Amino acid sequence: MNNLRRMHMIAGTLAILCIVGNLPKIVEAFKIDWQNGISLLSTLAIGGYLLGCAMGAIVNLFIGWIRKK
Numbered sequence: 001m002n003n004l005r006r007m008h009m010i011a012g013t014l015a016i017l018c019i020v021g022n023l024p025k026i027v028e029a030f031k032i033d034w035q036n037g038i039s040l041l042s043t044l045a046i047g048g049y050l051l052g053c054a055m056g057a058i059v060n061l062f063i064g065w066i067r068k069k
Contacts, residue, residue, distance in 0.1 A: 003060040010059065011052030018048030 001009075019026070022044055030037030 003064075007053055007056030007060060010056040011049045014052030014055065015045050015048035018044045018051075 019041065022040075026037060026041055026044070029040045
């Protein structure tokens, strides 16, 4: 698996986990107002994806460091 694909797989998985982990909060936000729910949902998705990209970059650097040895 190439580095870019690995990073995006980690990022997408982490974004989904962030959404699923906060599902009760998202449902409550939708009950208050649909705009609050959409805002929370998009924030969690984008934040989780960016965190996953950072983690994927760290994993790729670590794997590259091990392969050079």
